[in-house]
């Protein structure tokens with residue numbers, strides 16, 4: 706990269722840490738930041754700093770502002786079904802489909818031992834504990850992207866769930882193989898939830 710003043714260089718270096726952002730894109734962003742008014746830039750900087758106030762829900766591990774999220778706190782939601790997702794952001798994708806009214810648990814990733822994603826660093830223990838403490842949970846929906854790691858994770862969890870005498874279901878196979886849940890439209894995802902199948 707051409708030599709830029711250190712403040713620009715520092716912003717570019719920080720931005721290239723984002724997924725999908727290479728040096729050229731980072732430089733474009735840095736220049737649009739330079740073109741902003743100082744008060745706008747300060748607002749942006751402040752909103753980034755405020756991310757330190759984000760907590761994880763003590764029950765489902767989703768990002769939230771209190772120690773328990775609004776979904777776990779909502780006693781209108783059914784307690785007989787639990788939906789397991791890989792990341793906190795998957796919850797908003799499923800919520801947008803508006804067909805699921807149970808609670809969630811964020812696993813914190815998918816099994817991928819080569820990358821160090823082993824069961825002990827995911828919330829597997831917490832899932833088992835939750836099922837042990839809540840006999841009212843009859844069904845566990847495994848809502849993972851149908852790629853290789855998602856499939857491995859669902860197989861692994863389904864065995865544990867069934868060992869505990871609960872139903873394990875997965876999203877209907879209508880989702881394209883390898884599709885990322887994040888990029889699935891809400892109608893397709895809603896249909897996949899309604900048509901979920903036994904594992």
Ligand SMILES: [Zn+2]
Pocket residue numbers: 762763764765766767773774775776777778
């Ligand atoms: Zn929660």
